Amino acid sequence: MKKNYVILALILIIVLFTFSSINIITWGLPKEIDLNSYHPDESAIFKSIKSMNPQEYDFNPKVFIYPSLYPYTVAVVLKISSLVKFITITSSQSFYETHSWELAKIFLIGRLVTLFFGIGCIIFTFLIGKRLYHWSVGLISALFLSIIPTFIIHSSLIKVDVPAAFWALVSIYFTLRIIKSNSFYNYLFAGLSAGFAAATKYNAVLCIIPLFVVHFQKYWKSHSFFKVIFHRFLIYASIMTLVGYFIGNPYSFFDLDRFFLDITNEMTRVHTGHMGFDINPAGFIYNYYIFEFLAVFPFMLGFPIYLTSLGGILLSTWYDWKKSIIILSFLAPYIIILGSWRVAFARYYIPLIPIFVIFSSLFIYYLFISVKKRKSKLLAISGLLLILIYMFAFTGSLILNFSNxxxxxxxxxxxxxxxxxxxxxxxxxxxxxxxxxxxxxxxxxxxxxxxxxxxxxxxxxxxxxxxxxxxxxxxxxxxxxxxxxxxxxxxxxxxxxxxxxxxxxxxxxxxxxxxxxxxxxxxxxxxxxxxxxxxxxISIEKFNLRNIHGGYCDLQLRIKLLQCK
Missing domain, CATH: 3.40.50 (Rossmann fold)
Structure with missing residues (x-):
């Protein structure tokens, strides 16, 4: 397929994704009667921004439940928007009580920042699928990602999950470039991006694991174990990971007491429960890992993409385990860690969605190329169309609820x-x-x-x-x-x-x-x-007190309720 057509197809996918996000971008913005947005966690980002005092060179967010790279990014965009007079930023709440549309614009800009990260995720999902397998795998992966409701919803809100997924994908992309290139810069960018991922959401640091896998695959036959571990490229990449994290979340080093307090509280919350949103061990879902595979993933991805992704994992492991193990090394530890938590919202798994859709696309690709019979190829194409029909029905109907x-x-x-x-x-x-x-x-x-x-x-x-x-x-x-x-x-x-x-x-x-x-x-x-x-x-028709013996009272009441007309 010509390169121009592939680029055009990718652009159309991005347009589809952006159009799908419109209902959510404008959903539940602050209004005069309620200055909160409809998502309960969006205010946490603004709380971090409000805690800073740039005039005094104080950029401490004073909240470390989330790292500070994403709040920094939103703050910079808000400052630019303020300088061009698009929004009005003030510390006076009374101003926003009478000018609620100004606060709504601030939220809207924050959501647009996340949307750009979502678009970036689609692009890098395409690039990873293309580099690891085939351009068609990359294109189908980008299409699947653009129609998954959980991804669309959280690409339209002021949340860290999609930005964390973006930086993780950037790191994995540069990691894959190492396979065919000895360029020192691929190691640096892979490490730096992993640091940015961790500075956006802590558990996203797991995206550094594929770098170690690729490095070992590349050098373990020609170098001793000691030389592989202490290879200068790997050391530089590790240093850049720390640099990226420090750039994005510096006050986790400078304000250690508050940092450790917030992290401890957050770990306690996810392991002991949070407002009743935790998994009920007394219910039919009695194991957290079963909950992931039977409840979270089917809804997060949609049944067709979820089932084909499992098929893609099995086939890729069978036919080309060296490639599949690279991205599985990010997916598997992530699932294992979050599966040990008692609180596991679907959005926590958003950095894994691009990996799942790549495996789903790979399943369709394998089905198409592994057989020569025309009927089998038609089966693969028909399967793709059925997946798209289901996902458009599922995603479209779900997203329409945001406008109603x-x-x-x-x-x-x-x-x-x-x-x-x-x-x-x-x-x-x-x-x-x-x-x-x-x-x-x-x-x-x-x-x-x-x-x-x-x-x-x-x-x-x-x-x-x-x-x-x-x-x-x-x-x-x-x-x-x-x-x-x-x-x-x-x-x-x-x-x-x-x-x-x-x-x-x-x-x-x-x-x-x-x-x-x-x-x-x-x-x-x-x-x-x-x-x-x-x-x-209420009228009491009969009241008998009888059989008083040994402190025991038998009360017989008959109450007649007459509804007033």
Whole structure:
């Protein structure tokens, strides 16, 4: 295939990816009634940026849950945007309360920064697939990556996962160049990029492993083990990894106490649980690694790409293990480490998505070239088309929900149907519930999900996000009290009646939800249920106190509930 056609195809893939991201780029931006975005973690990046004081040459983010390279990158772009008068940056929150669109533009720019990293991931996925196997593998890999919903979603938010994937891919690309070239610069760039990856997300440092694999493959036959280990190119690459990390996250060295405190807290969180999002060992998914392979990966990739990627891993290991082991050396340790965690959101695995799609594309490529019969080639082409049809249906239907977010639909309904100044009880503020106008309604935050709390607050309406009750349903042991409360509320046993429900919907939703992936739909696109208080007239018809013996009381109550018309 001519080079120009390949480039044109890659450009079209990038255009498709960018178009798919539009719904999410503008989703849940800050507005006058709520200055938070809909993603609960986006503010963490701005918290890091706000902690810096460039006028005093203080670039300490003072938060090390995430390394600082990505906040630095966003901060630079925001500063440039401010200099050209596109945005207004001020420390005054009251300014943004009356100029919420200015804050929305700041979030929009941050999301666009991530989008460019996403485009970079597509380009380097193509380059890796092309260099390691064939241009068609690279092109199909780029296409698959551009239509995977988890990748599209997080390429459109202010999060570190996609930028970390980008730097990991850059490192792997320069690592692959070492196979056919002895250039010293490939080692330097591979090491530097790995350092940048670690300075974006700590566990992305695992992308340095393929460099060691390629180096050993290249020199182990001609050099002694000692000379291979202490080869000057490998030493320089290791030094550049440290340099890249230091450039991107310098205060992890200068502010060690805070750094170790944040890292310790984060490790405790992922190993012991976080707000109920942890994997329930008492449930049907009893092993974290089984959870990865049965729930996370099928949803993250879509069933067709996931299954063909497993086939690609098997075939490539059988036919050309030296090549497959290079990128598997990044994928396997990553899965092993994250599989030991109790909290493992789908987005944590985003740096692995390009590797999976390369193996998926390789499976189709092997199927196409390994047989000469025309029927078999047609089978490979048909398989590719079926994968694309499924993924377009799955991804398209999922992404469309972002332009019809249940939270927004619920908020519109409340404004039209709930009388002004009525009391609305909500179980969770911020990103998980509709942005209800607090100047129009009296809001009550029901923090402890018990009937006693509800009786004391006694709101006219209740707004419930599926984020809350799904957590309780997933782990009835840990959240026993709230589970029983939600179960009573949702089955009509309390004096509240469900009057409206807003749900997200996407292709094959029921199957994926049965697999229970820790997917962002649990909190990015939760279902919203609205309940109205029923006025009840309670009369006691009979009250008997009998059989008092040894401190034992037998109470017989019969209560008649008459709904007021």
């Amino acid at each position: 977010d249940p939270k927004d639909l619920a908020n519109e309904w409340i404004n039209l149907n709930v009388p002004e100044n009525d009391t609305i009880g909500i179980f969770l503020m911020w990103s998980f519930t509709p942005p209800i106008n607090q100047s129009k309604y009296n809001l009550i935050l029901v923090q402890n999900q018990t009937y006693d709390t509800l009786k004391s607050s006694n709101p006219d309406y209740l707004v419930l996000s599926s984020t809350k009750y799904l957590i309780s349903y997933r782990d009835k042991n840990q959240f026993n009290e709230s589970y029983h409360f939600y179960n009573q509320l949702r089955t009509g046993k309390l004096n509240y009646k469900l009057i409206k429900k807003f749900e997200s919907d996407y292709f094959n939703q029921e199957l994926y939800q049965k697999l229970d992936p820790m997917f962002e739909s649990y909190y990015l696109l939760p279902d919203i249920e609205i309940y109205k208080k029923e006025n009840l007239n």
